[in-house]
Amino acid sequence: MNMNARADRQIVSQRSGLPFRAIRRRIAIEVFIMFGPLLIAMTVLAALLTLWPLILRKSIAENASSEMDFYKGQLSDIERDIERGLLPSAEAEASRTEIARRLLGLQKEQGFFKPFQDNATHRKLALLLGLVVLPVVGVGLYGIYGNPTLKDMPLASREDLGREDLGNESQAIAKAVARIEADLAAAPDNLKAWSTLAPVYMRLGRFQDAVTAYGKILALTGEDAMVRALLGEAKVAAANGIITDEAKQDFLKAIAKDPSVAMAQFYLGLAVEQAGDTTKAIALYEALLDSVADRPQWVTAIKTRLAKLKGEPPAPAGTQADQEMILGMVSRLAARLEKDGGTAEEWGRLIRSYVVLGKRDDAEQALAKARAALKADQGATHLLQSLAHETGLSWR
Amino acid sequence: MTKKILSLSFAVALLLATQALTWAVQPNEILSDPALEARARALSAELRCLVCQNESIDESHADLARDLRLLIRERIVQGQSNAEIRDFLVSRYGDFILLNPPFKPTTWLLWLSPVMILLLGGWAIMQATGRRPIPPAPLTADEERQLKALQSTPPSSRHSGDV
Amino acid sequence: MIVETGHYALVLALAIALLQSIIPFWGARINHASLMLVGVSTALSQFLFLSVSFAALSYAYLTSDFSVLNVADNSNSAMPLIYKLSGVWGNHEGSMLLWSLILSLFGALIAVFGRALPAPLRADSIAVQGLIGAAFLLFIIMTSNPFARLLPAPAEGQDLNPILQDPGLAIHPPLLYLGYVGFSIVFSFAAAALIGGRIDAAWARFVRPFALVAWCFLTLGIAMGSYWAYYTLGWGGFWFWDPVENASLMPWLAGSAFVHSVAVMEKNGSLKVWTIFLAILAFSFSLLGTFLVRSGVLSSVHAFANDPQRGVAILMILSFFILSALALFAWRAPLLKQGGIFAPISREGALVLNNLLLTTSCATVLIGTLYPLVVEELTGDKITVGAPFFNMTCGVLMLGLFLLTPFGFSLSWKRGDLYGVSQRLFAAIAIGLLGFIIVLALDHEASVMATLAVAIGLLIIFGTFTEIWIRLQRGGRHWAQIRQRAFGLPLSFWGGALAHLGAGVGLLGLASSGFGVEVVTTLQRGQPVKVAGYELVLDAILPRNGPNFNETVAQMSLFKQGQKIAVLEPSKRQFSARQMSTSQAGIETIQFGQFYVSISAPETPDSVPAQLYWKPFVTFIWLGACLMAFGGAVSLADRQLRLRSADQTGRAAPATAKA
Incomplete structure (x- = not known):
């Protein structure tokens, strides 16, 4: 039952034209607006940290003397050992001679050592190289492999968002919701804000908030059959799919205002079903089926209920004929993709269809084929992988 | 990007093949005669478990x-x-089953290489050091003087410009 | 944002590494001061940005951010904190990031501690280090990106491989990598010296501390891995000659040869060509090991489903660096002037022999590891080169090396007196022989190798003590004189002595594995089983729940002469997230030996098949390794002191110079 409520919610959100896409885009832009300056700051920091010797014209002192120090130390070690008689003198003398020669050689060489130079042309060229390489390599490669519009999604921040995990969207949406809520705290009578929020609350599973929001909309706009039905649905969802009396009153009010609101009719049928009156529920659903014939979402939902009540095996979608039609579509899609290839989305649709139809073997095969076909496309591979994660298909 | 299993450190994967097991020889496999059992253990330590690579059948838990362990014991008893x-x-299984490869044309190089390398290296060392070491000519008075001068100057404290 | 910051830091690190490989090199060619100094700034900032990147990935792991593919695949919100953290390097991508981080750390070390180096040498070695870094960073970003994202983020991660959920394996990889990758610095120094053409005793002095650091960590890393295998794999083995183990052993053998030959080179400038060659070799083996482990080319159990793309990429990196280093070597080596001279019987001569044996062992391991692959490729025959082959070949070579050790340590530089040294070591030789006879008398079935190992182990230990004593009493046998002398001896001497003692102790531990007691039986509750003078009783078999696993524990009591001395709890763990099980041995250390129990799945609630071992002196294996690493560290302290003394306190150097 809860499933039904959820299915409806999805539909409702679509119908009420919720600007999810727009919200998502806005969030992406917003994240980038925050991340962009960070990106620039990091690049500048990298340039400063790596190129300061060129910028400040920093120099190093002549350094060959460390080698001389080393030999001098060695030499005094040997001389001390000779003094103490710790080394057979012939060998010690030979060692001393060898080291002394190296030391003298080094000193001679040092006369030829060119002093360090500080040629400005080379310095500027190197600086230029650095200033080109850092941003070009940095932004270039990051542009290919990075996801500058994605935020962190630590588990803790996602846990309160309910079972239906929405991935990064959920984060982004939660953020947007929080902003709108803040606006509402300042101006509580903003109808547009409430209208935006209500379906989002439903989608996020914040059903009690959705009840408040729809209530507020009703108060602001006056009685409206659709909104009344949505309020009822929110109450049903908040009650874990039970049609409470309060919700039932809402559906009745909606129908009184406009009998064609299918949602209200459907939930009233569901109320009867929950009351245990199967026969009456079937009758109600069948009557409703005729009146919503042009709205396929409702047809599917009602047919599922009917199938359940009539004790038929829960068909994934629709009747036998529907099934066959779907199978035909799926196999045509499969044939086309196999022959001509396709995008990750198309493959994804095929794989999903197989999963929904319970054909896991086919799904696995399709996944493998899709991977092989889209191997070169990293984005597509990602998409497929997340699909595999989501549907529980193996990803080896 | 494939789903990869970790291969981080050595021997980790040894376990992957043997993950379900604790150890190999089970009490009920053991022969009652300790001498025969010892032979069986020694023999199985030389034989490779064919399915779980780089483990002897004595260590492996694979079926x-x-x-093979049972077969060995059977034949020992016979x-x-x-x-x-x-x-x-x-x-039955080819040379693959022997952890100690047999000495035959294809493995000559394997078995002889340590000896060859050792001999070759030894020869090279003889060549290099065989020449009679000539002690360096003693320092001339001039060199001694320069050396004294060098040693009396304190080591310079440089590389300060380098932060 | 943190995750993406880490990703961008990784990309910036690559850009910096590219600059690091170009600008200082350029500066060294034209002797340009500030260009060379860019080596320092790039090395430090590459390390900084990689640290940021690594920290960001760690953050994603710690917060269970499953929108990061790598985290989703290798972590789980129920995992204990330590394994969330160790999960960072418990997978291909993360471990390659750690690899690069450590690579850049060593680059930064040259920048920080290399002030006393001649500027062009420092600039060039930093540039080579940068080039290696750039190659690996490019590899990571393009084929093994740990920051790849997963959308939508799954609700739960797939858990870390249960085998890696062990404290030993949590710290094993970083240790091993510090060693593995540490040899990169030696490689870079060698390449820089070849490029610059100045290769002398001073070069050896500069490079030695870095080689010692790498060698110490590699020693510890290998020992750690071996102990982990010992207590997890369940049959008490500690070394399996698995290709991946061999991959870590090869750089260790080459590295051990290097730390010895570099000592000769530092002392009198000889063995230049050979030392440079070893420097190239040691890191080449590290690269080869990385390739073998990462590419799955070995048809061992390690051959994971890695795509060939990665293998080919690493192979290209490997070939590029090894071949160009060898080309550089072939071009420059013949130009090197001969260094100091020494007689065949001398410390130098012994170290040459040491190098010969170590490199032959190394070559044997290499050939043994790759031979089956080559034979199969050429003839189609499948053969196996397993533990018995390596035990025999490397066993003999290493025994020869260990036999040589006390003599080499006692011989003097330039020209030694073998007869005199043998006289000095008379007591140690006698103890070794006595040990040999006693072992044979007590255990008629003892293997020749194990008995020889006991004898040689004793010889090394007592030979080293003899040498220490001889050095100590040189200034007089009075207590105060000895004490003064002990402080007067250079730390590098003490380090060498400790490392050799460690080798002796370790050898005794290895030998002891030939003298253990093993009982395979089914334990019945309440019925004692006798093993080597101990009695073991099964008390109970209980289920227990861990944070992310369930285990079956067999509780046992260990008795000695009727006294209860320990409780053992071997168990089998079942990890639900990956449907895998691991086993935990029950181990009780008694003096230096260990009582070791591992169980199979219980047959009834009151009985469990078990393998019981008494392993005398087994801990010597790892104690020896720790002692070796400690010796290396002591030696290192000396080197650092000297580097500094040449730097700041140089004025006082002649006065405090060591004997």
Whole structure:
């Protein structure tokens, strides 16, 4: 039952034209607006940290003397050992001679050592190289492999968002919701804000908030059959799919205002079903089926209920004929993709269809084929992988 | 990007093949005669578990390894010699089953390489050091003087410009 | 944002590494001061940005951010904190990031501690280090990106491989990598010296501390991995000659040869060509090991489902660096002037022999590891080169090396007196022989190798003590004189002595594995089983729940002469997230030996098949390794002191110079 409520919610959100896409885009832009300056700051920091010797014209002192120090130390070690008689003198003398020669050689060489130079042309060229390489390599490669519009999604921040995990969207949406809520705290009578929020609350599973929001909309706009039905649905969802009396009153009010609101009719049928009156529920659903014939979402939902009540095996979608039609579509899609290839989305649709139809073997095969076909496309591979994660298909 | 298993450190994956097991030889496989059992253990330590690479059948928990262990014990009880059993297994599974590769044309290089490298290296060392070491000519008075001068100057404290 | 910051830091690190490989090199060619100094700034900032990147990935792991593919695949919100953290390097991508981080750390070390180096040498070695870094960073970003994202983020991660959920394996990889990758610095120094053409005793002095650091960590890393295998794999083995183990052993053998030959080179400038060659070799083996482990080319159990793309990429990196280093070597080596001279019987001569044996062992391991692959490729025959082959070949070579050790340590530089040294070591030789006889008398079935190992182990230990004593009493046998002398001896001497003692102790531990007691039986509750003078009783078999696993524990009591001395709890763990099980051995250390129990799945609630071992002196194996690493560290302290003394306190150097 809860499933039904959820299915409806999805539909409702679509119908009420919720600007999810727009919200998502806005969030992406917003994240980038925050991340962009960070990106620039990091690049500048990298340039400063790596190129300061060129910028400040920093120099190093002549350094060959460390080698001389080393030999001098060695030499005094040997001389001390000779003094103490710790080394057979012939060998010690030979060692001393060898080291002394190296030391003298080094000193001679040092006369030829060119002093360090500080040629400005080379310095500027190197600086230029650095200033080109850092941003070009940095932004270039990051542009290919990075996801500058994605935020962190630590588990803790996602846990309160309910079972239906929405991935990064959920984060982004939660953020947007929080902003709108803040606006509402300042101006509580903003109808547009409430209208935006209500379906989002439903989608996020914040059903009690959705009840408040729809209530507020009703108060602001006056009685409206659709909104009344949505309020009822929110109450049903908040009650874990039970049609409470309060919700039932809402559906009745909606129908009184406009009998064609299918949602209200459907939930009233569901109320009867929950009351245990199967026969009456079937009758109600069948009557409703005729009146919503042009709205396929409702047809599917009602047919599922009917199938359940009539004790038929829960068909994934629709009747036998529907099934066959779907199978035909799926196999045509499969044939086309196999022959001509396709995008990750198309493959994804095929794989999903197989999963929904319970054909896991086919799904696995399709996944493998899709991977092989889209191997070169990293984005597509990602998409497929997340699909595999989501549907529980193996990803080896 | 494939789903990869971790291969971080050495020997980790040893376990992957053996993850379900604790150890190999089970009490019920053991022969009652300790001498025969010792032979069986020694022999199985030389034989490779064919399915779980780089483990002897003595260490492996795979079913195949168990079958081989039982087979070895059976044949030992029947009175076969180690060589007979080994030959039988090689005829059945090839040289692959021997952890100690046999000495034959394809493995000559393997077995002889340590000796060859050792001899070659030894020869090279003889060549390099065989020449009679000539002690360097003693420092001339001039060199001694320069050396004294060098040693009396304190080591410079440089590289300060380098932060 | 943190995750993406880490990703961008990784990309910036690559850009910096590219600059690091170009600008200082350029500066060294034209002797340009500030260009060379860019080596320092790039090395430090590459390390900084990689640290940021690594920290960001760690953050994603710690917060269970499953929108990061790598985290989703290798972590789980129920995992204990330590394994969330160790999960960072418990997978291909993360471990390659750690690899690069450590690579850049060593680059930064040259920048920080290399002030006393001649500027062009420092600039060039930093540039080579930068080039290696750039190659690996490019590899990571393009084929093994740990920051790849997963959308939508799954609700739960797939858990870290249960085998890696062990404290030993949590710290094993970083240790091993510090060693593995540490040899990169030696490689870079060698390449820089070849490029610059100045290769002398001073070069050896500069490079030695870095080589010692790498060698110490590699020693510890290998020992750690071996102990982990010992207590997890369940049959008490500690070394399996698995290709991946061999991959870590090869750089260790080459590195051990290097730390010895570099000592000769530092002392009198000889063995230049050979030392440079070893420097190239040691890191080449590290690269080869990385390739073998990462590419799955070995048809061992390690051959994971890695795509060939990665293998080919690493192979290209490997070939590029090894071949160009060898080309550089072939071009420059013949130009090197001969260094100091020494007689065949001398410390130098012994170290040459040491190098010969170590490199032959190394070559044997290499050939043994790759031979089956080559034979199969050429003839189609499948053969196996397993533990018995390596035990025999490397065993003999290493025994020879260990036999040589006390003599080499006692011989003097330039020209030694073998007869005199043998006289000095008379007591140690006698103890070794006595040990040999006693072992044979007590255990008629003892293997020749194990008995020889006991004898040689004793010889090394007592030979080293003899040498220490001889050095100590040189200034007089009075207590105060000895004490003064002990402080007067250079730390590098003490380090060498400790490392050799460690080798002796370790050898005794290895030998002891030939003298253990093993009982395979089914334990019945309440019925004692006798093993080597101990009695073991099964008390109970209980289920227990861990944070992310369930285990079956067999509780046992260990008795000695009727006294209860320990409780053992071997168990089998079942990890639900990956449907895998691991086993935990029950181990009780008694003096230096260990009582070791591992169980199979219980047959009834009151009985469990078990393998019981008494392993005398087994801990010597790892104690020896720790002692070796400690010796290396002591030696290192000396080097650092000297580097500094040449730097700041140089004025006082002649006065405090060591004997």
